[in-house]
Amino acid sequence: MTRSIRLVGVSKTKNGNKILDNVTLTIPSGEFFALLGPSGCGKTTLLRLIAGLESVDAGKIYLGEVDITHMPVHKRKINIVFQNYALFPHLDVYDNIAYSLSITGMHEDEIDRRVFKLLKAFHLDKLVDKKPSELSGGQQQRVAIARAIINEPEVLLLDEPLAALDYKLREKMLIELIELQDKLLTTFVYVTHDQFEALTVADHMCIMDPEGGIAQFGTPKQIYEFPDSTFVAKFVGNTNLFHGRLGKKGDATLFHASDLGTFTVECTPQKLELIESDNAIMSIRPEKIFISKKSVENFSNTLKGIVNSIVYTGRSTLYEVLLKNGKKIQVFEQNEEHFPQVNIDYDDEVFLSWQKENVVMLKE
Amino acid sequence: MMEQEVVLSPGSSAPALPRFSGVQRFLKLEFLSALGLLPFIWQSLFFFIPMLLLFSMSFIDNSSGTLRFTISHFTQLFSTTYLSIILNSVGLSLLTTLITLCIAFPFSFISIFHFSKYKNIISLFLLIPFWTNFILHIYAWFFVLEKNGFLNQVLMHFGFITEPLAFLNNFFSIMVMMIYYYLPFMILPIYSTLERFDSSIFEASMDLGANRFQTLLKVVIPLCIGGIRTGIFLVFIPSFAEFLIPELMGGDKYFFMGNVISLYMFEEKTLGTAVAFTTLSLAVVLMIVYFIQKGLVLFTRRLTRGVRT
Numbered sequence: 001m002t003r004s005i006r007l008v009g010v011s012k013t014k015n016g017n018k019i020l021d022n023v024t025l026t027i028p029s030g031e032f033f034a035l036l037g038p039s040g041c042g043k044t045t046l047l048r049l050i051a052g053l054e055s056v057d058a059g060k061i062y063l064g065e066v067d068i069t070h071m072p073v074h075k076r077k078i079n080i081v082f083q084n085y086a087l088f089p090h091l092d093v094y095d096n097i098a099y100s101l102s103i104t105g106m107h108e109d110e111i112d113r114r115v116f117k118l119l120k121a122f123h124l125d126k127l128v129d130k131k132p133s134e135l136s137g138g139q140q141q142r143v144a145i146a147r148a149i150i151n152e153p154e155v156l157l158l159d160e161p162l163a164a165l166d167y168k169l170r171e172k173m174l175i176e177l178i179e180l181q182d183k184l185l186t187t188f189v190y191v192t193h194d195q196f197e198a199l200t201v202a203d204h205m206c207i208m209d210p211e212g213g214i215a216q217f218g219t220p221k222q223i224y225e226f227p228d229s230t231f232v233a234k235f236v237g238n239t240n241l242f243h244g245r246l247g248k249k250g251d252a253t254l255f256h257a258s259d260l261g262t263f264t265v266e267c268t269p270q271k272l273e274l275i276e277s278d279n280a281i282m283s284i285r286p287e288k289i290f291i292s293k294k295s296v297e298n299f300s301n302t303l304k305g306i307v308n309s310i311v312y313t314g315r316s317t318l319y320e321v322l323l324k325n326g327k328k329i330q331v332f333e334q335n336e337e338h339f340p341q342v343n344i345d346y347d348d349e350v351f352l353s354w355q356k357e358n359v360v361m362l363k364e
Numbered sequence: 365m366m367e368q369e370v371v372l373s374p375g376s377s378a379p380a381l382p383r384f385s386g387v388q389r390f391l392k393l394e395f396l397s398a399l400g401l402l403p404f405i406w407q408s409l410f411f412f413i414p415m416l417l418l419f420s421m422s423f424i425d426n427s428s429g430t431l432r433f434t435i436s437h438f439t440q441l442f443s444t445t446y447l448s449i450i451l452n453s454v455g456l457s458l459l460t461t462l463i464t465l466c467i468a469f470p471f472s473f474i475s476i477f478h479f480s481k482y483k484n485i486i487s488l489f490l491l492i493p494f495w496t497n498f499i500l501h502i503y504a505w506f507f508v509l510e511k512n513g514f515l516n517q518v519l520m521h522f523g524f525i526t527e528p529l530a531f532l533n534n535f536f537s538i539m540v541m542m543i544y545y546y547l548p549f550m551i552l553p554i555y556s557t558l559e560r561f562d563s564s565i566f567e568a569s570m571d572l573g574a575n576r577f578q579t580l581l582k583v584v585i586p587l588c589i590g591g592i593r594t595g596i597f598l599v600f601i602p603s604f605a606e607f608l609i610p611e612l613m614g615g616d617k618y619f620f621m622g623n624v625i626s627l628y629m630f631e632e633k634t635l636g637t638a639v640a641f642t643t644l645s646l647a648v649v650l651m652i653v654y655f656i657q658k659g660l661v662l663f664t665r666r667l668t669r670g671v672r673t
Contacts, residue, residue: 053567073570080571086564090586090668100572103582151573 003064010059037208533615557591
């Protein structure tokens with residue numbers, strides 16, 4: 001059984017600092033949910049409040065329809081995987097995993113059956129009697145997750161679980177986590193400051209701002225393609241921001257960037273109303289821009305510039321292009337061919353083109 | 365703790381030892397192993413040899429001016445008087461150990477996990493008593509416990525008693541001083557063991573469904589059992605041979621092993637009897653230490669007993 005989590009107006013102050021400010025959030029049942037935010041934005045505190053390790057100053061927490069705001073931690077069917085794993089150093093792998101079952105006084109044969117089933121699934125069956133200190137980081141991680149899911153919690157909380165692992169292992173564990181969630185269908189809440197991890201795992205995600213509030217809620221695609229604010233646009237992925245003002249010319253919406261020229265953009269009427277036309281920001285992702293040495297037809301907007309730097313990373317190349325107003329913008333190209341038709345080099349004059357649909361207009 | 369196992373792939377041989385020149389070899393190997401001998405030599409000169417010499421004296425009778433072998437020093441010990449002194453000593457030190465443990469464990473836990481901000485100040489206060497002479501502490505306690513002392517004054521001021529109570533020169537004053545003196549020896553090892561653990565381990569236990577009491581039994585106590593054992597031995601062994609506190613606080617009424625040894629050693633000048641008694645007390649201590657050790661191992665195993673049979 002799995003249930004949703006609902007936070008209503010949750011606030012938390014620690015040592016006089018407001019950590020969480022009136023957070024209202026619904027974590028959908030049975031989903032892989034990611035909570036993304038910069039360091040120190042209170043996301044770990046939010047997780048600890050859900051787990052019951054800390055108590056709220058104001059607001060309510062619901063598990064399904066049940067108010068769990070004041071339920072003690074050991075009664076909540078919510079388990080947490082700590083950032084440092086917090087394995088019991090005096091117990092071996094088996095006893096660590098069996099811990100929650102042995103507390104309930106379950107029959108030994110049943111515990112045995114469940115633990116070994118999980119040990120096999122997690123490829124830990126050869127390490128049954130090893131102590132945590134004898135395990136590698138990846139193995140400790142697996143034990144921590146196995147320990148947290150064996151008593152079938154309704155929600156599993158993961159506090160930056162991959163932060164201590166190296167890059168390759170992290171990618172592998174991410175996929176394992178997604179598969180695990182698909183199999184269990186337990187609500188997973190995954191806290192991270194790494195946007196790549198969050199975008200990879202999440203069905204829905206939520207961005208927290210540095211002041212301890214919710215900046216945006218949505219699917220990874222919604223958040224990446226249609227950020228609500230410059231904070232989200234900059235925090236998730238890279239983007240190029242232009243300041244200017246919005247105008248109308250017939251049916252078309254125009255954006256006048258100071259000393260760069262005028263661009264056609266697309267903007268919904270609702271959004272248009274929200275943005276103060278005099279202080280608008282245009283955001284365009286580096287990969288949405290096409291770079292070429294010759295002017296190309298069929299694009300809504302084109303801009304000229306000089307190549308300032310080239311970062312070749314194998315599968316893609318990142319160009320930094322100097323515009324005539326002295327601003328630098330980033331352009332990201334996939335390296336699709338061994339030998340591209342035209343080689344772009346340092347100090348080349350290039351045309352940057354993009355479609356108006358790929359632009360996001362934001363409020364200052 | 366088990367040693368980490370190094371897994372070598374099949375067919376791979378152990379890496380060859382690097383070759384050293386003669387001087388390097390001497391510096392790296394012989395010199396280092398020679399250094400290892402130093403503590404052994406030190407121990408032999410200043411501990412083992414004096415102990416052996418002392419021990420041999422318990423078999424020597426020089427009352428007639430010539431040295432003769434004898435076991436009379438030991439046989440005279442097997443009397444009810446000495447037996448009751450031994451039992452008293454065991455009782456005193458076990459009681460001291462038990463009470464200090466009951467104070468030290470909650471004290472360490474609460475001060476580390478609830479008052480972690482004041483950690484340095486607490487450590488300082490634990491160490492301050494070691495900066496001044498022990499005799500001074502005893503005199504300080506005299507002022508507290510004597511007939512017109514602080515404790516009686518306070519109790520009378522608040523109307524708990526009308527007549528001053530006799531706190532000094534009895535078993536109560538001995539126990540107060542014993543606990544006061546030995547408490548830091550119990551707290552320090554437990555405190556420093558608990559300090560090493562992140563509180564997330566205890567949170568994990570609660571999160572997995574254990575209440576406070578179950579967490580205490582299954583996680584907290586097993587984790588600091590090493591510190592508890594060190595504390596028990598640091599208090600039990602020296603308090604067994606304690607003679608200054610019973611002598612100064614007990615008003616000549618209470619005799620423990622330490623007092624008997626000091627009596628034979630310094631008053632009666634019968635070295636043989638004193639050493640025989642020391643040997644006997646050593647045997648008793650070793651026996652009890654062995655049982656405590658066994659008991660602790662069993663206790664931990666029982667607490668953390670896995671579900672596997």
